Amino acid sequence: MEINSTPTIPSQMKAWVYEEYGNCTQALKLVSNASVPQLKDDQVLIMVVAAALNPVDSKRMLGIFKATDSSLPTVPGYDVAGVVVKIGSQVKKFKEGDEVYGHINEKPLEYPKQFGSLAEYTAVEEKLLAPKPKNLSFAEAASLPLAIETAYEGLERSGFSAGKSILVLGGAGGVGTLIIQLARHVFGASRVAATSSSGKLELLKSLGADFAIDYTKESFEDLPEKFDVVFDAVGQGDKAVKAVKEGGSVVAIIGAVTPPAFLFVVTSDGSVLEKLNPFLESGEVKPVIDPKGPFPFSQAVEAFSYLDTGRATGKVVIYPIP
Template sequence: MKAWSYSEYGGVEVLKLENNVAVPEVKDDEVLIKVVAAALNPVDFKRRFGFSRPLIHLFLQGNLLESKSMIIVPGYDVAGVVVVKVGSKVKEFKEGDEVYGDIIEKAVDEPKQIGSLAEYTTAQEKLLALKPKNLDFVQAASLPLAIETAYEALEKAGFSEGKSILVLGGAGGVGSLVIQEGQSRPKSMVHRVRHLAKQVFGASKIAATSSTAKLDFVKSLGADLAIDYTKENFEDLPEKFDLVYDAVGQCDRAVKVVKEGGSVIVIAGAVTPPGFRFVVTSNGEFLKKLNPYLESGKVRPVLDPKGPFPFDKVNEAFSYLETNRATGKVVIYPIP
């Protein structure tokens, strides 16, 4: 099959489009997926840079993989179709089912050799859900890792009805899902955008930071307060928040705007108490729980306007993602 891969750590220059990669074997609890669309995530390029070493037996402590013959196919998020090979223990899915999910259960601790940037990939049944009927494959592929990170972290933090939240990095893949749902509708259509935090958890107020260029975008997502971080310091706000969701690595500043008894969810950068590190564990049950919100339109994917990128432009898509200028998710489509 065709697949993007690398066999040494480095920048986009180590990525190669291969034409003869072996289709992965299907284990008893897995299905084989014909990939239709896949999304990129920062963890993909951080893993390629070697930032998450050591990564079990796949990697050495040095700068190279175990051997030049061992390739890693990146990619966590997938949307596609279950094809002929279904593991003997799989009960929920069958050939022809349209599914989506984050196919790597533990993002750092248990990497997968063959990810989603390929014609075919495998996934454990427990990591998948049926694709929401109202979403196309590009929209569905953009969601799993980001929406699970948003949802699981809010749940772990004990976020509940009536509480307030400040999202640092509101225009990013995770941040945009914490505060929004409606960007897929035409701009000319008058609509009320609702938030994951409000729709699912009942937030009383949502504030979010962004650059000047993305301020209107964050407002359009439904933030009650949009803060231009190039012009004002969020820690100077007169109000405090029950929870700060730090997606940009500013926990040392975030703790200054947390109410007594509140906390800071940290998904990037160093942790300062009362902040806590959150690393997502992929779980198809979370996707199933959120599917009704997606199918009703209360939660909607946000796609970066430069995409989707075609399969032969994966290296260009990563270069763009690594600038930290993406708005929403960067998706690869179509995949041959």
């Protein structure tokens, strides 16, 4: 008799769900009878081991994007790391048992998936995923996709290249910690400056910043030094444009922008993760997980509440799941 080693996939799963828009303490509930998502031909079903939270999750839960949201009830979560347990008929790159990670919504604000990563299973298009870096834990891998793709794509769009200087606003946050490292180790920056509060300046230097600016004591826009690129990860558009050199560029991911600054929203792409995997596997680029975490699956509401303070260092991660 042949023994089938494939795990049996249940029809229901544990998941965090909201049925109406609101903040995490009002809206988010843990259920044990959510439907396991149906697989499309170009998708894999992932048994989720870890997930990370992003500000976009909180904004979506509040209904800020409801005009282009998928229907409720919603399982939140954009970032995932886990194991492939089933593959669609057109999937070529992955097989059952593969360890993968990715940002599961190609266009984060345009009809993102109804069943996100804060659940035991999630279904994701193969092209949005990459093999998990061998040296990283699932929690570390889950912390990366949306933030590292945002950092990489923003640097590319700004025209950043070897020998240029950059100022990162919000250098200790989820995206900022990765902008510093990618600018330094992947793009070959000549000089990296970054802002944070007093207690996080040493972290910025350890990640590769030459110059750490305490925004509680210094106004970066009044410094005599100007930069080829300013990457604004915190929404200080009016000040950001004062710190850029003539002909330089200012890229922002949040808030109102003043020309010449431009705002962009990341597009999820597994090939970007694959391109960056060697830098992760060599240790040149490191995930930064907030020291209060990882939060266990049962504490997703506490994790969201903490993320919403805006004080997290690096990423807020949920692990293990369930």
